[in-house]
Amino acid sequence: MPNWMTASDALAKLRVRPQTLYAYVSRGLIEARQDAANPRSSLYRREDIDRLATRKARGRKPALVAQDAIAWGEPVLASAITTVAHGRLFYRGKDAAELAKTETLEEVACLLRGDVEAQSRRRTNEPPVSLSTGRARLFAALASRAGMAPAARGRAPAALAAEATALLDIFADAVAGQSGRGPIHRRIAAAWAVDDDGAELIRRALVLLADHELNASTFAARVAASTGASLAASALAGLSALSGPLHGGMATRVEAFIAEARRVGAEQAVAARLDQVLKMPGFGHPLYPGGDPRAAAMLEAFEPPQIFREVHAAVEAATGEIPNVDFALTSMSEALELPADAPFLLFAVARCAGWLAHAIEQLQTGELIRPRARYIGPPTD
Secondary structure, three states: OOOEEEHHHHHHHHOOOHHHHHHHHHOOOOOEEEEOOEEEEEEEEHHHHHHHHHHHHHOOOHHHHHHHHOOOOOOOOOOOOEEEEOOEEEEOOEEHHHHOOOOOHHHHHHHHHOOOOOOOOOOOOOOOOOOOOHHHHHHHHHHHHHHHOOOOOOOOHHHHHHHHHHHHHHHHHHHHOOOOOOOHHHHHHHHOOOOHHHHHHHHHHHHHOOOOOOOHHHHHHHHHHHOOOOHHHHHHHHHHHHOOOOOOOHHHHHHHHHHHHHHHOHHHHHHHHHHOOOOOOOEOOOOOOOOOHHHHHHHOOOOOOHHHHHHHHHHHHHHOOOEOHHHHHHHHHHHOOOOOOHHHHHHHHHHHHHHHHHHHHHHHHOOOOOOOOOOOOOOOO
16 A cells, blocks of 8 residues: 555545645645656645544544554643654754754753753762662662652752753763763763764764653653652653663564574564564654654664664565664664663663653643543443
8 A cells, every 4th residue: 555645535535625635734734745746746645644534533532532642642741842743853843863963962951951051060979889780770870869859849940950960960870880970972982891983873872862752751751740759750750661671672672683683584584574474673663654763863873783784674675664763773782882781771861861851841830640541341330
């Protein structure tokens, strides 16, 4: 089935007038492009048409709208921080891929929070607790902080910004396994014995992973913040959600796919997954039908290992799907010979910037996030 529809097909599917179709396009609800075969006509993205048709068919019943919104559906919270539009990722209106060319995670963290200027004050951190893995150190550092930190509700914006800066610093120390100074990407690179070129790749990855609007871990952080909990508690909620295999654990599935390709060959590994009707880990993304711009911005900056190139070619030839950020991050980690859990750790320290920005934004609303459940259990009468 083609990914694009003609105007007549779109109008028939939606049962609307041409003016309404054009209004949907102007509001960004439907993506349109010029028809190469007929430059005077436009084509309309089928996925957008199908989504709107489904919405019209179900009406605006609140329970059904909310249910669909939970999984890649309607926006459920207003936010000025991050959006995905026109196949690109924007942080407060700035293209994340462009920011990744020059900015540091600390600078982007300030941008996400809406701070007027960078919080450059540096405290003397206690050394991170001595544990065998970076993941364990992250949880320990946040749990300790959350157990002592005051509630965030009612605190001045400047105090929250300073606390957010301190927490991001603590995150970096936990990943590195030692307290340090200087830009976060350089501290992590030094701890992992990575050269300057590798440090630049880490910097780029951290910026691209800093936020992704209302993903599962960010929503968890916002729910915690809506209760007035401390920023550390909100970040801990985000980290807990990130630790799941369907979110921050996706790199492990990519690694398993790559390991299978090493054993049997890329084409055979892809064919086996197709035979079992399984997804290709590290490829495709619901928010980016035309390709994940974060992956493109990462992959253009280094040469992936050969097995990754072979898998990329085999998947694209067989399915048409192209790499997402999980594939790019896993590929970069292998190219730099980073520690085994590096993809998760980089994801976590980067996304902490987003969690804290969203927590502060949620606090500013003064609203408690408390959805209702649509009961489907035994009758109550």
